[in-house]
Amino acid sequence: MGNIHDIARLAGVSATTVSRVLNGHPYVSDEKRAAVLNAADQLRYEKNINAVHLARGKTETIGVILPFVSHPYFGTILGGIAAAAEKSGYKLMIVQTNYHTAQEIEAMDMLKLKQVDGLIITSRECPIELVEDYSEYGRIVLCEALSRDFLSSVFVNQYEAFKSALSFLKEKEKKNIGYTVLRMEGKSSISRKKAYEELFGELRSHWVFDQALTIEDGTRIAGEWASLTDQPDAMVITNDFVAAGFLLECRRLGFSVPGDVSVVGFDNHSISGALNMTTVELPLQQLGEIAFEQVISSETSHKEVPFQLVERGSV
Amino acid sequence: MGNIHDIARLAGVSATTVSRVLNGHPYVSDEKRAAVLNAADQLRYEKNINAVHLARGKTETIGVILPFVSHPYFGTILGGIAAAAEKSGYKLMIVQTNYHTAQEIEAMDMLKLKQVDGLIITSRECPIELVEDYSEYGRIVLCEALSRDFLSSVFVNQYEAFKSALSFLKEKEKKNIGYTVLRMEGKSSISRKKAYEELFGELRSHWVFDQALTIEDGTRIAGEWASLTDQPDAMVITNDFVAAGFLLECRRLGFSVPGDVSVVGFDNHSISGALNMTTVELPLQQLGEIAFEQVISSETSHKEVPFQLVERGSV
DNA sequence: GTAAAGTATGAAACGCATTTCAGCGCAAGC
């Protein structure tokens, strides 16, 4: 358990030669190579990766910022990132932020401190300008639509995806459509409202349901929906989990889906298949893989991934 | 963007003093402290964390091995680990193994290379003896029942949890009970069989369904169940997602749950609540938190976390 | 036969912060 110098001494060579052997560099004679390997073996040598990181100035590690690791939306993106990282021999450092700015900043500091070579931000809370300030320390990829020179991005066109769900419902003669958002003040909230008004004119604000992230949220929102006197006859719902909660609670309350209310989810998570639910498929695994390719690329890029409406039986 | 020596020069002090100031150590005069802080500011100094890691010999980072990051079972454990890590100021390095031994070994090597201070293995594929060999390099926590001197563990008593589900069904007069396992050759498979035979005597081997991990698996298994001439009248299913797939597919095929077949899941994931499904609650978030506490503890320990049957309407 | 190109090797510099040890000055204790 010595270091590279101990090996050098034992093998009768220089530390340089040891390093060359250990890293598979050329220009080492067979005898010296054998001697080094033998000495390393004898000393039960283990590289200290921190010394390598220090010397090389990089860590072959990518940081991933995500609000919740246990939510399937982020879990699936992370799965894609992890699969791509494994192929490229990169390690992954994850930071769960719970949407707290402080955690996000702490994560971005990893880039500054050279703990990670690059950063993937699956969902952002702090100002984009702040993120941009960190781009001098390493590549940053965001999973949202933007076109900044120093930040890469990979995203689904939320506006169009939402609009395609609405258009589909319009075709099906649905006139009173409600929808859910994660947060009223969120970015996607604005684009959704815009898409809605473009297709249906004025929006009744109480047809927009807030805080839609989990199955329980879906359950809750179903209750809210049920208590309305002017119930929407269709709902476009943030993701398949919320949609599942909504759909199941509606049925439990004695309503028929799609008889009384149609449901369109997002993601095409397997839960939507099991529930025979119409949804807009988002290739989240692929999005994660692309994000990883971008973060190790030397150039910034902006990539849109396609969505696709999957028609099933909830409309 | 210089280093600690540049600061020392600019502030007219030694590198030692700079280090003391930067790390909040006592015994530095106010003037020197101010001078150092000022110089650091002027130089826009950023610590190189890799040098710190090298010097200190530790990284305040814990490695987490898990087969799939996007599966809710592991996602929930990871969420618990992440929450605890955040509180303690630790970082998390994750390795997704897909149950491949090679990936597991690569992850364990992080411990040897001093890339992580400790390791949490949420699910293991390689021999326990091999894992034990790595324990000399840092603390390792496994999420399975075992009592090795150099490995910590946190676990649910799978045998008892499974048995409690079976007992519950027995009380409800169910006589023909099938169940699912992740893999026929798996560890839990053996303890399940034992529990089963203890309560019901001989087991019909075609009442055990293999490869039960995802919703789709549940869907598939429902098809297999439906095609049997001697259908079990109750199923105990690996986790709530598989159970959800099973339950929904049974209903789609025209069977009644619990009329034609009862279902008991595991985990008490919110999906089971939405489906009004009876399940055995496993405190996975808490299990993750405990695993983290164990991995940063200086002593090995073995902790069992309680399970609890949650009675709903699928039996 | 000589210049050019390739092979092989090591000394030393580089990346950077932490920590131990030694020492000096001043104040409290007896």
Next chain:
DNA sequence: GCTTGCGCTGAAATGCGTTTCATACTTTAC
């Protein structure tokens, strides 16, 4: 008046691998 101890400070050692540069010896190439 002398010892003990605390406050403050810095030199040097420590952790460790990579990479550049200089050098010397072989081969090819013409």
